[in-house]
Amino acid sequence: MTSKKYLYWITFVAINGGFLFGLNIAGISGANAMIKSEFGLTDSALGTVAALLTIGALVGALFSGRFADLYGRKKVMVASAVLYTLSALVCAFTTNIFFLDAGRVLSGIAVGITSVIAPMYISEISPAKSRGTMVSLNQFAITIGILLAYVFDYFLIGLGNDSWRYMLGIPAVFGLIFLILLFMSFPESPRWLLAKGKKDNALLVLLKVGGETSVKEDLPAIEFSLNQEKDKERVSLTELFKGKTGRVVLIATVLAAAQQITGVNAVLIYAPDIFQAAGSMKEGAMFQSVILGLINFLMTIVALWLIDSQGRKTLLLWGAAGMAVSLGYLTYEFSKPSQNAFSVLIALLTYVSFFAASLAPVMWVVISEIYPSRIRGVAMSFSTAICWLCCFLTIQFAPVIRAELGTTWMFAVFTGFCVLTFLFVIKWIPETKGKSLEQIESEFISSGV
Template identity: 40%
Template sequence: MSTTKNTQSGPNLKFVLLISAVAALGGFLSGFDTSAMSGANGFLKQRFDLGTGMLGWTVSCLIIGCTVGAAFAGTLGDRLGRKKVMIGAGVLFTAGMGFSALASSLPLFIALRMIEGLGLGLTSALGPLYNAEVAPARYRGRLVALNQLAVVSGILLGSLLSFGITGMSEASWNTSTGWRVLLGSGVVPGILFLSLLSLVPESPRWLIKHGKPEKALPILLKIHGEELARQEVLDIKASFAEEAGMGHASFKELFANKHRTILLIGVLMAVFQQITGINAIMYYAPEIFRQTGAGTSGSLTQTVFVGLTNLIFTILSLWLVDKAGRKRLILIGSAVMTLSLTVIGYAFHSGNTAGPLVLAAILIYVAAFAVSLGAVVWVILAEIFPSRIRGLATAVCTMALWAANFAVSQSFPSLLASAGPAATFWLFAGASLFAFVFTWGAVPETKGKSLDEIEAMWQEKREHKDSLKPSLQKP
């Protein structure tokens, strides 16, 4: 290690950005699968003769695997290390995606998608957590939000591939072969993710927590420079000191009274990210645009516009999250989402879907989501929890996120068929309004605070609440 790096006065942003970008590639895999399935589901419906309920299950079965993977991510990450578990997750995704493209029957296809989902669930919990643990406080928001940038980049690339591959030949070829080529192409980013993980060090916080500060210090030196790195070691050691001899965090500890408020905020924010309808639009965008009268080619073209909008405004969120703050972005974004979803519902209710109104409202909705709930929720989940329970709590919240994703993805085709698109989008608008109200009243601002400062903030809130109890109990 060079003297220059050891004595640098500020963070080595090139190094931090490199390792954060690699960890965030797990999000790219998730986004790629979303748009690849969006392009393939119409052909899968014909290939396997699927009804609306079975189509929803074929798309959303992956999320069962994601939910299970997320449920075990905290325990596995705390015991084995963030890097090892991400490598295992990459193997599961690559194998599941590759073999599902070769599946000869629907049951086998579904089983392989669940295996793929296990990998995505693990990376969705551990990627943002890893980035939060290695990032300097000043840049943590945007580095954690890289996960969402990776997700939308995967969505855009998958949309472009869907447009290109399904446009290569006629519908009969797509029904027999095109969807296999589209899904099989996901093996390439999976192998890339596994290859680049060799460049990523283990989380220094994890190393210190497991009694290996001598291995953590060189990593922190590369991240912070000598003076800040040695102080960081002392701060991390101090935060773990009271945990000595306590073993790993348990679910009983996670659900204790002192953590209940933080956990409720994390779980609800994770659920809001999904029940406001984003993945219904991402998974079924071509179907939605077909209902407005667009043909197959036109619907896929409009889906590409959705992916491009998502990418542009997610990039904008990286710039805003550490400037405007987490809470302000969610408030503005959820308000705009509520209005745009209401307009979409009205357009379907009135039958005015032939013009550009629905496309424009969907693009505004996606833009608002991208700069708020899309990127910022991952930041909140990665930073609000105390260090002792962070891995387990992040896993529980990510599991709740995937469970909500499953509920929306599974029910959306049936909702469109039974309640109709107007009622469905108004339901999403109501969820967006609820997200606004909850954020206004319950979510604190964490911009610019270190992980240890955030932990101290919650401790102060608990102590203040406890100090009020005697006076509140007086007659």
């Protein structure tokens, strides 16, 4: 197997975690009404069932970076595959709300782990010239998972009141496949191996991934970076908030939060309900959700094509602007006594298109790049945990806002956050395309980080 093919193979294995991420987060969208009826839930309690995944994701994200630094990226990914499989089985066979909630939390922990470790791992094995595209493949896999979740829900919904069990149980099959793939010629990160003094193993991985060129160019840069950090104490959480390091953490964390507070997961999870509120029938609403997932998938391909040529910042600016305009129109549409279902569909598709081509993949790329390697594990965990906290708040309160204040106000709030994100990107987000991780770190160090 050539080095390029080997790089694609191990990236494919790593992004299976992203695929399961998407499958789990969107799979409940078609099951909401049936779960509400099955357990007699209020709107708030239903929001909790959906949002518990994000609480688990927050926990998984918060601790996975530290565990990945201690035990390696591969072992932590293996743990996530086990959790994906186990949690899906718990959700599928539960007979009470407690175990359903527990299963959602477990699946969330797995999602949180892979949301940190997959982009971190891919960024550490990829060459600088294509790293943006390679890391974005994880988001591409997430969109495939979301799309297939909608497709599965669409075809399973006709199986009766228990079809929600199949919807939530499907990830068990793919979790088992992910676990098997991780044991099939999947190496540890060469940067982690070097940090642990396993130079011979790291050389073998670099040789397989990038050939002699990678060994000659990447090895000295990685060793130089690690030697600079050797005499420093182990990073603590409090260090993330001090001095120029704190500034970098703040920038990355605000960007991570922006990915969620602009509303995408509320839209994806409650899409069938939004379409029904606009006048669509139940079956039509489910089919429109499939279209939404398809557009999300296709526009991520656009991001893969543009991210290393146009740059991270350009995509973020266009994305935030397009999302703000789309949500602004939806705010107007739902302020009317009745809505045009077709116009709502087009506006939501436009919103998801801009998100999928910008904030969705670019956020993960940027936060995997701008952190110095010594704090990368802990810092990515922190930023990703905040991302999931914002996701929880969005999913938890979106149905409450819709029920108490109306859909108009929900879209108005998300519009405001899109405008703030646009202004934030202009002022604070650096451009990192085409630079090695060590070069990015060196530039931050020279500026005082």
